[in-house]
Amino acid sequence: MKFIRIFMLSIIAILSLTVIYIFIFEGDIVDSEEEVTIRFAHGQPETNERHLAVIHFKELVEDQSDMNVRIYPNEQLGSEAEMIESVTLNDLQMVAASAFSQYNPNISIFELPYLFDSYEEAWKVLDGEVGQEVAEPLLEDNLRIIAYFENGMRHVTANKKIEEPEDFNGLSIRTPEFPISLATFQALGANPTPMAFGELYMALQQGTVDAQENPMANTYTSRFQEVQEYLNKTSHQYMPLPVAISDDFWNSLSSEQQDIVETSAQEAAQYHRNLIVESEEQIEEELIKEGMEIVEMDTEPFREQIESVHQDYRDIYGDELLDKILEELDSE
Template structure:
C-alpha cells in the first residue's frame, strides 16, 4: 500500500511539474500582443461598433499577432479613470472625451458654434491643427491616434425650450468639463456636472431636469424614457479621442505601429459615416417612442456665448481660435 501511495505521489508530482512546464513554455512562446480598450457606452452605441471595426482591422492586418479586447459601458471605470489608467500605462487604450485634466487646449474644438458642419470639424481635426493639439498630450503618455465622432450636442428636457430665455434656471447635467459649464452658464442655465454613469438615474429621480449629449448617446441610453423633449440646438461639436499609451505604443515594432495608426484613422472615418447615416433614424425612433423634437433658431443662442470665447482666449490666446476658424472656413 505504501509502495502504491509512493507511486501515485510520484506520478502526481511529475504531472504537476509537467503542467507547470507546459504553462510557462506556452507563455514564453506566446507572441500575441494584447490591447485592451475601455469606454463608457453600451454595446449598441456606434462608438462600440466602431471600436469593434478597429479590432477587426488590427487583428486581420497583424495576422492575429495583435489581439484587441473591448470593455464597454464603464466596466473598467468611468472616462476619467480609464484615461488615467492609460496615462499610467495600466491600460493600453481608451475612447473618451474626458481629457481636460491633462490639458485644456484640446477643448478649443468644443467652443460653442465653432463649426457649421461635420465636414468643417473633420477637416480641422484631421489636419495640422488637430495633430498639433493632440501632441500636447504626449507629455502625459497619451497618444491620440484619431478623433472618433461624438457629434453635435443637443439638449433633452422635460420642458420645451425654444430660446435661451427658456434655459434660465434650468438644472441641466453637463459633463465635468470646464468648457461645458461655461457654455451653459453663458446661456443662463444652471449647469450641474456629473459622471455619465449617474445620468439616467439623476434624470429619473429629478435630480436634474435636462441633459445635453449627441443624439446617439441619448438614443442608446434610452433617455426618451425619462425625458419629453429633444431640442436641436447643435450648441457644441465634440470629438471622441481614441488614445493609446505612448509608452506601450513605442514598445511596438514600426510595422505594428503603422497597423494601429492606420486602423484607428479608418475606424474614425467609419464611425463618422455610421453616425451620419443613422442619426435621422435614431431621431425618428425617439419620436416614435413619444419624444417631441424642437428645431430652434440657433442665432439667439450664438449671440449668448461670446463670453465663452473670451474666457478661452484669456487662457490660451486668440490665435488658436482664429486659426481654427480660418481652417474650417477654407
C-alpha cells in the first residue's frame, strides 16, 4: 500500500509539472500568436450600402493582415448613441454612426441645412482641414475619427406632398435626436419627434408619426415605401457618417496595423460614397415601381425659411469654423 501511495503521489507531481510547463511555455506561444479582432458595429440592415462598405473594409483589412473584423449591423449592439458610448468605453472597437454631437457639437456643423449643394462639395470639406479639425476634440473621449463614410442627402417621406414650406405646418416627423435636425424642422413649422431608427417603421405604420427624413438608400432598404406614399426630394440636409475607432484600441496596434486600418477605412469610405451616388437613380426607379410617388420641388423657399438656423448656429460654432467651410466651397 505504501508503494502504491508513493507511486500515485509521484504521478500527480509529474502531471502538475507538465501542466505548469504547458501554462508557462505554451501560454507564451498563444499570446505571441494572438490575433487582433476588430468588432465593428453600425445601425443599418445588411441590404444597405453601409453594410456593404463595412464588408469591403473587412475584406481589405483581412487581405492585408492577420487581423479579423467582426461586423454587427442593424443596431444589434444598441442605438447609434449606445454604440458610440461602447467605443468610448473600449468595449467596442469601431462604429459607423452619426450621433457624435453629444461629445463635441462642432462635428455637427456639416449637418446645417442646405450647406452643401452636391456630394462633391461635402467630400472636399470632410477630407480636408475642417474634417480633421472637428474630429480632433473627440480624442478626449477615446474616439478617433479615421474616415467619413456616406450618409447621403436627406429627403422627407410622408403620406402627403411637400411642395412648399407651408406643407410642413404641424407635420409630425421623426428625426434623429440631433439639435440641428430638430431646429431645422421647427423652423419649417413641423413637429419633429426624435426616436430610435429601429422603432421608425412601426411608428409610421401605426401613425405615431406622419413622416420621416432620411437618405434615399435608408428609406428603400428599411422598406418605408410600404408605409409612406411620397418621397419629397427636399435635399434639406447632408449628413456624413464618421467612422470612429477606440483610441485605446488604436494605440494597442502596431504602426503597420494602424496604417492598414486607416487606409482601409478611407478606401471603404470612397467605396461607400460611390455606391450611394450610383444607386440613387436605381433606387428612385424601384420606389416608383413599388408605388411611391417622387415629388420634385424648388428648394429656394425652403432655404430662405431655415436661414435663422444658420444664424443661431453661428453663435454656437463661431463665425470662424463656418466661414472656413464657406471659403473652401468658394475656392472651387
